[in-house]
Amino acid sequence: MKIGFKGIEMARRHRINLITASFHYLVKTTPNEANPANPDEAPFTPDEFRKIVTRIESNNPLNDSDPVVIRRIKSGEDLPFRDHEIIEGWLHFGGFDGAYYGQKYRNNLAGEISADSLNLRPFNYLITHLRDGKILVGVTYSGHYGDYDGLRSCLIYLLREANYQINSRTITSVRDQIGDGVPTELRLTYRSAANRPERQGLFSRTGVIAIKNTDFGDGFEREIDRIANNVRGNDRAKRQAIARLVSQGHMIALDDDDIVDCSAIVREDGRTTTVYFLGGNNLATKFRLNVDVDGDGLPNQNQVRDEMVRVMRQKIMPLLA
16 A cells, blocks of 8 residues: 555654553562572562652752763663652652663754764653562653663662562553454463373474464454453463463363463454463553643653553553452
8 A cells, every 4th residue: 555755754643642651560589499490579678669769759950961970871870860759658750761872873953963972762650669569660652762671770770789689570461462453363382291191192292272263163252352351460370371261262171381372363453463471472561641742742741640540550450469
């Protein structure tokens, strides 16, 4: 299909003006000698969370022409924070500037921009200390642009201690990733233990099962929807939900330990995408925020705050329950 210049321009504006938010959480981990693959987790204390609050509530602008400041930003030790406010209790909202550098480009007004220069884009954050000790972090994206990596590095630097590591984990919502799309195929990768006496033939090796909606018959979309609404929590909980629902759907009998990954092929508006229930993708779900954007491409801050709080309470907290 041929797209005129006006259509291309509208598409570019749409991508730039689309404001979304992703959510992640930080946890403390220490080595587990009995089970090295599953390190022990420990909660962050209120005093540790205070280290973050102390930094984000300081609105003193950084001197981004100072080589020392530039080095700290590029190394992930600091970021320009602004507009901090306490929504309630432990819930904090504000803005920060994400740093872009490392590739030379040309601007039609400013001319050539060197690779070493520090280019800053404004984004928003929502940070809170959960009751179980996790630190929940939400960040905004403007179209394809965002900088959770920079914010994460800065927060981890603030929380650093010698006796534990800090892991960042993304939050995904399969239900929201499917959206209005129509699932057309379910794919399961399994690996059954060869040392189980009951495992023979097909079940004694790794394999991939693809179940199409045309093969499954009526109820395929409903079955996928049930899986999408139940895959939450840690990987073990997700595997249990998938194995249970797959077995109930008379697809195949699998133990939860058999499942390596699970995904669905979803078609929407003539395009197909892969939605991961388990494994294969570590990208956080980006939730659309219903906000107004001004002529400079900047969203209304009050609307962003309210929308991020809404998404956190309606979408994120149930996933973490």
